[in-house]
Amino acid sequence: MATSTRVLELLGLLQARRHWSGFELAQRLGVSQRTLRRDVEGLLDLGYPVITTRGTGGGYQLGSGAALPPLVLSEEEAAATVLGLKDVATGTHAVPADAAISALAKIVQVLPAGIRRRVSGLSSVAGPLERNRATITDVTVLTTIALAVRDTDTLEFAYQGLRSEPGQRTAQPHHIVNFEHRFYLVAWDTDRGDWRTFRIDRIKAPRCIGQRFATRRLPVDDPLEFVRTQFGAMPTPYRVHATVYATAAHIREEVAHYGVVKQVDDESCEVFIAAESIYWAVFCLCALDAPFFIHGPPEATDHVRRWADRLHRAVGGPTEAANTTTAPLLS
Numbered sequence: 001m002a003t004s005t006r007v008l009e010l011l012g013l014l015q016a017r018r019h020w021s022g023f024e025l026a027q028r029l030g031v032s033q034r035t036l037r038r039d040v041e042g043l044l045d046l047g048y049p050v051i052t053t054r055g056t057g058g059g060y061q062l063g064s065g066a067a068l069p070p071l072v073l074s075e076e077e078a079a080a081t082v083l084g085l086k087d088v089a090t091g092t093h094a095v096p097a098d099a100a101i102s103a104l105a106k107i108v109q110v111l112p113a114g115i116r117r118r119v120s121g122l123s124s125v126a127g128p129l130e131r132n133r134a135t136i137t138d139v140t141v142l143t144t145i146a147l148a149v150r151d152t153d154t155l156e157f158a159y160q161g162l163r164s165e166p167g168q169r170t171a172q173p174h175h176i177v178n179f180e181h182r183f184y185l186v187a188w189d190t191d192r193g194d195w196r197t198f199r200i201d202r203i204k205a206p207r208c209i210g211q212r213f214a215t216r217r218l219p220v221d222d223p224l225e226f227v228r229t230q231f232g233a234m235p236t237p238y239r240v241h242a243t244v245y246a247t248a249a250h251i252r253e254e255v256a257h258y259g260v261v262k263q264v265d266d267e268s269c270e271v272f273i274a275a276e277s278i279y280w281a282v283f284c285l286c287a288l289d290a291p292f293f294i295h296g297p298p299e300a301t302d303h304v305r306r307w308a309d310r311l312h313r314a315v316g317g318p319t320e321a322a323n324t325t326t327a328p329l330l331s
Contacts, residue, residue: 021059157206175223246290
Protein backbone atom coordinates (compact mmCIF):
# COMPACT_ATOMS: atom_id res chain seq x y z
CA MET A 1 0.00 0.00 0.00
CA ALA A 2 1.35 3.43 -0.97
CA THR A 3 2.24 5.77 1.90
CA SER A 4 -0.33 8.40 0.89
CA THR A 5 -3.11 5.78 0.65
CA ARG A 6 -2.12 4.32 4.00
CA VAL A 7 -2.15 7.74 5.67
CA LEU A 8 -5.66 8.39 4.37
CA GLU A 9 -6.77 5.01 5.70
CA LEU A 10 -5.15 5.86 9.05
CA LEU A 11 -7.07 9.14 9.11
CA GLY A 12 -10.33 7.35 8.38
CA LEU A 13 -9.71 4.91 11.23
CA LEU A 14 -8.94 7.71 13.69
CA GLN A 15 -12.13 9.52 12.69
CA ALA A 16 -14.23 6.35 12.94
CA ARG A 17 -13.42 5.59 16.59
CA ARG A 18 -12.43 7.72 19.56
CA HIS A 19 -9.39 5.70 20.67
CA TRP A 20 -7.11 3.12 19.10
CA SER A 21 -4.21 1.23 20.60
CA GLY A 22 -1.01 1.31 18.60
CA PHE A 23 -1.16 -2.47 18.22
CA GLU A 24 -4.70 -2.38 16.75
CA LEU A 25 -3.88 0.40 14.30
CA ALA A 26 -0.68 -1.27 13.13
CA GLN A 27 -2.56 -4.53 12.58
CA ARG A 28 -5.39 -2.84 10.64
CA LEU A 29 -2.89 -1.07 8.40
CA GLY A 30 -0.53 -4.03 8.07
CA VAL A 31 2.54 -2.07 9.14
CA SER A 32 5.04 -2.03 11.97
CA GLN A 33 4.69 0.17 15.05
CA ARG A 34 7.62 2.24 13.78
CA THR A 35 5.89 2.87 10.42
CA LEU A 36 2.68 3.73 12.26
CA ARG A 37 4.50 6.37 14.35
CA ARG A 38 5.98 7.86 11.16
CA ASP A 39 2.50 8.05 9.55
CA VAL A 40 1.11 9.71 12.68
CA GLU A 41 3.90 12.30 12.47
CA GLY A 42 2.85 12.91 8.86
CA LEU A 43 -0.72 13.66 9.97
CA LEU A 44 0.62 16.03 12.64
CA ASP A 45 2.63 17.87 9.97
CA LEU A 46 -0.59 18.28 7.94
CA GLY A 47 -2.34 19.89 10.91
CA TYR A 48 -4.33 16.96 12.26
CA PRO A 49 -4.34 17.06 16.09
CA VAL A 50 -3.43 13.43 16.81
CA ILE A 51 -3.00 12.82 20.54
CA THR A 52 -0.51 10.11 21.55
CA THR A 53 -0.60 8.50 24.99
CA ARG A 54 1.97 6.02 26.23
CA GLY A 55 1.89 3.20 28.75
CA THR A 56 -0.90 0.80 29.67
CA GLY A 57 -4.12 1.86 27.92
CA GLY A 58 -2.17 4.22 25.68
CA GLY A 59 -2.70 4.72 21.99
CA TYR A 60 -3.89 7.32 19.50
CA GLN A 61 -6.93 9.56 19.12
CA LEU A 62 -7.93 12.71 17.27
CA GLY A 63 -8.19 15.85 19.38
CA SER A 64 -9.61 19.28 18.65
CA GLY A 65 -7.34 21.75 16.92
CA ALA A 66 -7.27 25.46 16.13
CA ALA A 67 -8.60 24.87 12.62
CA LEU A 68 -10.70 22.20 10.92
CA PRO A 69 -8.48 19.96 8.76
CA PRO A 70 -9.82 17.99 5.78
CA LEU A 71 -12.21 15.20 6.74
CA VAL A 72 -12.64 11.70 5.39
CA LEU A 73 -16.38 10.97 5.12
CA SER A 74 -18.25 7.83 4.20
CA GLU A 75 -21.08 8.00 1.65
CA GLU A 76 -23.68 8.08 4.44
CA GLU A 77 -21.77 10.79 6.32
CA ALA A 78 -21.34 12.89 3.17
CA ALA A 79 -25.07 12.69 2.41
CA ALA A 80 -25.96 13.63 5.99
CA THR A 81 -23.49 16.54 6.00
CA VAL A 82 -24.75 17.99 2.72
CA LEU A 83 -28.40 17.71 3.77
CA GLY A 84 -27.58 19.36 7.10
CA LEU A 85 -25.85 22.24 5.33
CA LYS A 86 -28.83 22.59 3.00
CA ASP A 87 -31.04 22.95 6.06
CA VAL A 88 -28.86 25.80 7.36
CA ALA A 89 -28.66 27.47 3.95
CA THR A 90 -32.43 27.46 3.40
CA GLY A 91 -33.77 27.98 6.92
CA THR A 92 -33.50 30.47 9.74
CA HIS A 93 -30.46 29.69 11.88
CA ALA A 94 -27.81 31.53 13.87
CA VAL A 95 -25.18 30.42 11.34
CA PRO A 96 -25.18 32.60 8.18
CA ALA A 97 -26.59 30.96 5.05
CA ASP A 98 -23.51 32.18 3.14
CA ALA A 99 -21.28 30.03 5.35
CA ALA A 100 -23.44 26.96 4.70
CA ILE A 101 -23.41 27.51 0.93
CA SER A 102 -19.63 27.97 0.97
CA ALA A 103 -19.18 24.74 2.94
CA LEU A 104 -21.57 22.94 0.59
CA ALA A 105 -19.51 24.06 -2.40
CA LYS A 106 -16.29 22.75 -0.87
CA ILE A 107 -17.78 19.36 -0.06
CA VAL A 108 -19.87 18.74 -3.17
CA GLN A 109 -17.03 19.57 -5.57
CA VAL A 110 -15.00 16.61 -4.28
CA LEU A 111 -17.82 14.09 -3.94
CA PRO A 112 -17.73 11.09 -6.29
CA ALA A 113 -20.34 11.34 -9.04
CA GLY A 114 -22.44 8.55 -7.55
CA ILE A 115 -22.70 10.19 -4.14
CA ARG A 116 -23.40 13.58 -5.73
CA ARG A 117 -26.31 12.13 -7.72
CA ARG A 118 -27.66 10.50 -4.59
CA VAL A 119 -27.48 13.72 -2.57
CA SER A 120 -29.16 15.70 -5.36
CA GLY A 121 -31.88 13.06 -5.56
CA LEU A 122 -32.62 13.36 -1.86
CA SER A 123 -33.69 16.99 -2.38
CA SER A 124 -36.79 15.79 -4.24
CA VAL A 125 -38.00 13.50 -1.45
CA ALA A 126 -41.33 14.74 -0.09
CA GLY A 127 -41.40 16.07 3.45
CA PRO A 128 -43.01 18.74 5.62
CA LEU A 129 -42.83 22.13 3.90
CA GLU A 130 -41.76 25.05 6.07
CA ARG A 131 -43.20 28.36 4.90
CA ASN A 132 -40.12 30.41 5.74
CA ARG A 133 -37.70 28.07 3.97
CA ALA A 134 -36.06 28.48 0.58
CA THR A 135 -35.69 25.50 -1.75
CA ILE A 136 -32.54 24.02 -3.27
CA THR A 137 -33.73 22.05 -6.28
CA ASP A 138 -30.25 20.97 -7.41
CA VAL A 139 -27.29 20.91 -5.01
CA THR A 140 -24.74 20.63 -7.83
CA VAL A 141 -26.08 23.73 -9.61
CA LEU A 142 -25.98 25.80 -6.42
CA THR A 143 -22.48 24.70 -5.44
CA THR A 144 -21.10 25.20 -8.96
CA ILE A 145 -22.36 28.78 -8.86
CA ALA A 146 -20.99 29.29 -5.33
CA LEU A 147 -17.52 28.15 -6.45
CA ALA A 148 -17.67 30.50 -9.44
CA VAL A 149 -18.54 33.39 -7.10
CA ARG A 150 -15.65 32.44 -4.80
CA ASP A 151 -13.13 32.11 -7.62
CA THR A 152 -14.41 35.07 -9.73
CA ASP A 153 -14.76 32.67 -12.65
CA THR A 154 -17.08 33.38 -15.58
CA LEU A 155 -20.14 31.11 -15.82
CA GLU A 156 -21.98 29.74 -18.83
CA PHE A 157 -25.43 28.26 -18.30
CA ALA A 158 -28.82 27.63 -19.86
CA TYR A 159 -31.56 29.89 -18.50
CA GLN A 160 -35.33 29.90 -18.77
CA GLY A 161 -36.68 33.36 -17.95
CA LEU A 162 -40.27 33.98 -16.93
CA ARG A 163 -41.11 35.79 -20.17
CA SER A 164 -38.28 34.78 -22.46
CA GLU A 165 -37.29 31.77 -24.52
CA PRO A 166 -34.68 29.37 -23.11
CA GLY A 167 -31.15 30.37 -24.07
CA GLN A 168 -27.47 30.27 -23.18
CA ARG A 169 -26.11 33.01 -20.92
CA THR A 170 -22.60 34.09 -20.03
CA ALA A 171 -22.20 36.00 -16.78
CA GLN A 172 -19.67 37.11 -14.18
CA PRO A 173 -21.18 35.94 -10.86
CA HIS A 174 -21.13 38.38 -7.98
CA HIS A 175 -23.30 37.06 -5.15
CA ILE A 176 -25.90 34.45 -4.20
CA VAL A 177 -28.90 35.97 -2.42
CA ASN A 178 -31.68 34.24 -0.49
CA PHE A 179 -34.68 36.51 -1.07
CA GLU A 180 -38.35 35.82 -0.35
CA HIS A 181 -37.68 32.07 -0.03
CA ARG A 182 -35.80 31.69 -3.31
CA PHE A 183 -32.11 31.76 -4.28
CA TYR A 184 -30.96 34.33 -6.83
CA LEU A 185 -27.65 34.90 -8.59
CA VAL A 186 -26.58 38.51 -8.94
CA ALA A 187 -24.22 38.71 -11.91
CA TRP A 188 -22.87 40.93 -14.67
CA ASP A 189 -24.39 39.68 -17.93
CA THR A 190 -21.55 39.96 -20.45
CA ASP A 191 -23.87 39.61 -23.46
CA ARG A 192 -26.13 42.47 -22.35
CA GLY A 193 -23.47 44.56 -20.65
CA ASP A 194 -25.52 45.09 -17.50
CA TRP A 195 -26.33 43.67 -14.08
CA ARG A 196 -28.91 40.89 -14.02
CA THR A 197 -30.66 38.77 -11.40
CA PHE A 198 -31.17 35.08 -12.22
CA ARG A 199 -33.39 32.68 -10.31
CA ILE A 200 -31.09 29.77 -9.49
CA ASP A 201 -33.86 27.17 -9.83
CA ARG A 202 -34.13 28.22 -13.51
CA ILE A 203 -30.40 27.83 -14.19
CA LYS A 204 -29.43 24.59 -15.91
CA ALA A 205 -26.02 23.00 -16.52
CA PRO A 206 -23.78 25.84 -15.23
CA ARG A 207 -20.07 25.50 -15.89
CA CYS A 208 -17.03 27.59 -15.08
CA ILE A 209 -15.11 28.43 -18.25
CA GLY A 210 -11.84 29.36 -16.57
CA GLN A 211 -12.06 33.04 -17.54
CA ARG A 212 -11.29 35.13 -14.44
CA PHE A 213 -12.60 38.68 -14.10
CA ALA A 214 -12.10 41.77 -11.98
CA THR A 215 -14.98 42.20 -9.51
CA ARG A 216 -17.32 45.05 -10.45
CA ARG A 217 -19.11 47.29 -7.97
CA LEU A 218 -22.84 46.78 -7.65
CA PRO A 219 -25.10 49.84 -8.13
CA VAL A 220 -25.98 49.45 -4.42
CA ASP A 221 -23.78 48.17 -1.60
CA ASP A 222 -26.15 45.45 -0.40
CA PRO A 223 -26.79 42.55 -2.85
CA LEU A 224 -30.07 41.77 -1.07
CA GLU A 225 -31.30 45.32 -1.60
CA PHE A 226 -30.31 45.07 -5.28
CA VAL A 227 -32.41 41.91 -5.72
CA ARG A 228 -35.32 43.50 -3.89
CA THR A 229 -35.16 46.51 -6.21
CA GLN A 230 -34.96 44.31 -9.32
CA PHE A 231 -37.85 42.19 -8.10
CA GLY A 232 -40.04 45.22 -7.57
CA ALA A 233 -39.18 46.62 -11.01
CA MET A 234 -40.34 43.57 -12.98
CA PRO A 235 -42.48 44.64 -15.98
CA THR A 236 -46.13 43.74 -15.28
CA PRO A 237 -49.41 45.42 -16.21
CA TYR A 238 -50.16 46.37 -12.59
CA ARG A 239 -48.07 47.16 -9.51
CA VAL A 240 -50.37 47.35 -6.52
CA HIS A 241 -49.05 49.32 -3.53
CA ALA A 242 -50.70 48.95 -0.12
CA THR A 243 -50.04 49.56 3.56
CA VAL A 244 -50.90 46.52 5.68
CA TYR A 245 -51.38 46.97 9.41
CA ALA A 246 -49.53 43.90 10.65
CA THR A 247 -45.91 42.97 11.30
CA ALA A 248 -43.64 42.69 8.28
CA ALA A 249 -42.45 39.23 9.36
CA HIS A 250 -46.01 37.88 9.41
CA ILE A 251 -47.02 39.41 6.07
CA ARG A 252 -43.75 38.34 4.43
CA GLU A 253 -44.66 34.72 5.16
CA GLU A 254 -48.00 35.23 3.42
CA VAL A 255 -46.83 36.99 0.23
CA ALA A 256 -43.36 35.50 -0.13
CA HIS A 257 -43.89 34.19 -3.66
CA TYR A 258 -45.75 37.09 -5.24
CA GLY A 259 -44.93 40.32 -3.41
CA VAL A 260 -42.30 42.49 -1.74
CA VAL A 261 -42.71 43.56 1.88
CA LYS A 262 -40.99 46.57 3.48
CA GLN A 263 -41.26 47.26 7.18
CA VAL A 264 -42.66 50.66 8.17
CA ASP A 265 -42.76 50.22 11.96
CA ASP A 266 -43.51 47.48 14.50
CA GLU A 267 -47.18 47.40 13.54
CA SER A 268 -47.31 48.06 9.80
CA CYS A 269 -45.55 47.40 6.50
CA GLU A 270 -45.74 48.30 2.83
CA VAL A 271 -46.62 45.62 0.29
CA PHE A 272 -45.91 45.75 -3.44
CA ILE A 273 -47.55 43.13 -5.65
CA ALA A 274 -46.60 42.96 -9.32
CA ALA A 275 -49.47 41.21 -11.08
CA GLU A 276 -50.97 40.48 -14.46
CA SER A 277 -54.44 40.74 -12.93
CA ILE A 278 -55.88 43.35 -10.57
CA TYR A 279 -58.38 40.72 -9.42
CA TRP A 280 -55.51 38.47 -8.28
CA ALA A 281 -53.61 41.27 -6.49
CA VAL A 282 -56.70 42.42 -4.59
CA PHE A 283 -57.59 38.85 -3.68
CA CYS A 284 -54.08 38.40 -2.22
CA LEU A 285 -54.50 41.48 -0.04
CA CYS A 286 -57.98 40.44 1.16
CA ALA A 287 -56.65 36.97 2.04
CA LEU A 288 -54.10 38.45 4.47
CA ASP A 289 -56.70 38.72 7.25
CA ALA A 290 -55.29 42.10 8.28
CA PRO A 291 -56.46 45.71 7.75
CA PHE A 292 -54.93 47.38 4.70
CA PHE A 293 -55.08 50.60 2.69
CA ILE A 294 -54.47 50.64 -1.07
CA HIS A 295 -52.42 53.56 -2.39
CA GLY A 296 -52.73 52.63 -6.06
CA PRO A 297 -53.01 52.20 -8.92
CA PRO A 298 -56.52 53.65 -9.52
CA GLU A 299 -57.66 50.36 -11.08
CA ALA A 300 -56.99 48.61 -7.76
CA THR A 301 -58.90 51.13 -5.62
CA ASP A 302 -61.86 51.06 -8.06
CA HIS A 303 -61.86 47.26 -7.96
CA VAL A 304 -61.92 47.22 -4.15
CA ARG A 305 -64.82 49.71 -4.10
CA ARG A 306 -66.86 47.41 -6.36
CA TRP A 307 -66.03 44.44 -4.16
CA ALA A 308 -66.94 46.37 -1.02
CA ASP A 309 -70.29 47.40 -2.51
CA ARG A 310 -71.07 43.86 -3.62
CA LEU A 311 -70.14 42.34 -0.25
CA HIS A 312 -72.17 44.97 1.63
CA ARG A 313 -75.25 44.17 -0.44
CA ALA A 314 -74.64 40.43 0.05
CA VAL A 315 -75.52 40.77 3.76
CA GLY A 316 -78.32 43.31 3.29
CA GLY A 317 -80.98 40.81 2.25
CA PRO A 318 -82.09 39.09 -0.99
CA THR A 319 -83.68 42.21 -2.48
CA GLU A 320 -80.61 44.37 -1.97
CA ALA A 321 -78.31 41.61 -3.22
CA ALA A 322 -80.39 41.27 -6.40
CA ASN A 323 -79.96 44.98 -7.05
CA THR A 324 -76.16 44.72 -7.06
CA THR A 325 -74.66 46.23 -10.16
CA THR A 326 -72.26 43.74 -11.73
CA ALA A 327 -69.27 45.65 -13.08
CA PRO A 328 -66.75 43.96 -15.35
CA LEU A 329 -63.68 42.67 -13.51
CA LEU A 330 -60.24 43.68 -14.65
CA SER A 331 -58.04 40.76 -15.63
